[in-house]
Amino acid sequence: MKRYKAYCFDLDGTVYRGNEGIETAVRFIHRLQEEGVEYYFITNNSSKTPTQLQSALAKINIEAPTSRIYSSAITTAKYISQHYKNAIVHVIGSDGLKEALVEENIALTDDLNADVVVMGIDQTVDYMKLAKATVAVQNGATLIGTNKDIKFPSEFGFLPGNGSFVELVANVGNTDPIYVGKPSPVMLEVIQEEYGYDKEDMVLIGDNYDTDILCGIQFGCDTIHVNTGVTSTEQVLKKEIQPTYCLEDLSEI
Ligand SMILES: [Mg+2]
Structure with missing residues (x-):
């Protein structure tokens, strides 16, 4: 080979x-x-931080620096800093995703005139958050989702995944989202x-x-x-x- x-x-x-x-x-x-x-x-997997993934690897006897670990959250942050220099970002997502963005020195805003709307899974998502994201997209923001999963399995059956919410915002905002995962x-x-x-x-x-x-x-x-x-x-x-x-x-x- x-x-x-x-x-x-x-x-x-x-x-x-x-x-x-x-x-x-x-x-x-x-x-x-x-x-x-x-x-x-x-x-x-965007729910685990690189440090958590690093310790999961350490448990199976693989020592790897966090710089070698690309979760969809980290990669989303790096992708924005590579392709949308100095962008102001409106985010729906976990603290892990927000931390990853801040780590790349990306400015976050609640404002509806953002350059980019980033969406990762957010278990506290509600109508207002989704409504704001749709308006920001209609105002011209690029829509980026950490991953496209429409659903994921749980002990209760399937639950809505990040892709379900991204598609909702994309449909209302009439745009094609970029997915990172x-x-x-x-x-x-x-x-x-x-x-x-x-x-x-x-x-x-x-x-x-x-x-x-x-x-x-x-x-x-x-x-x-x-x-x-x-x-x-x-x-x-x-x-x-x-x-x-x-x-x-x-x-x-
Ligand atoms: Mg696999």
């Missing part, structure tokens, strides 16, 4: 399952670290921009065809599907566009 300069890993189902590390992935990452090859972790290619674009890689230098490794693999395909880099999580190899083989490599697990590299 070709050797890449930057290995971008999904987390859940690729590096760990819940609290348990996937041994073959952990060994592969140790090997990259020993050889001084660059690695990044990219996850649609996979399968959008934005997370890989942000890493490429920050570190100056060529697409040929990068590879995306993930278990979920519809998020991970499509993210890599849309970005235009090589992809490795591992049969350790959501999408089985059997299901992947039926897809029209195939990943560059289909592996049982990362011991095959």
Whole structure:
């Protein structure tokens, strides 16, 4: 297999399952670290901060600096600072998302004349917040969502995900939102921009065809599907566009 300069890993189902590390992935990452090859972790999870994700990795024996961990919240903040210089941002979302924006020195406002409206999951969202976001978008703000998930499973059944609220604001504001989470290619674009890689230098490794693999395909880099999580190899083989490599697990590299 070709050797890449930057290995971008999904987390859940690729590096760990819940609290348990996937041994073959952990060994592969140790090997990259020993050889001084660059690695990044990219996850649609925006509820955990990079520090929390760092400690989840530490529990499975992977020591990684937070600078290598790209949650959809962190990546949203970096994307705005790369593409909307000096933008004033109106935000609906968790404290984690707001902190990520402030960390990138992005100015936040409650004002309805913002340059960008950012939406992440907010469990205290109400009519007024959504109404304000729709007005800000009609006033010309770009609408950016951390992730597109319409729903997520819970013990009660499915509950509304961030994408449900973003679509609502987009419909009223008559705009097409930009999504940062996979399968959008934005997370890989942000890493490429920050570190100056060529697409040929990068590879995306993930278990979920519809998020991970499509993210890599849309970005235009090589992809490795591992049969350790959501999408089985059997299901992947039926897809029209195939990943560059289909592996049982990362011991095959
Ligand atoms: Mg996954």
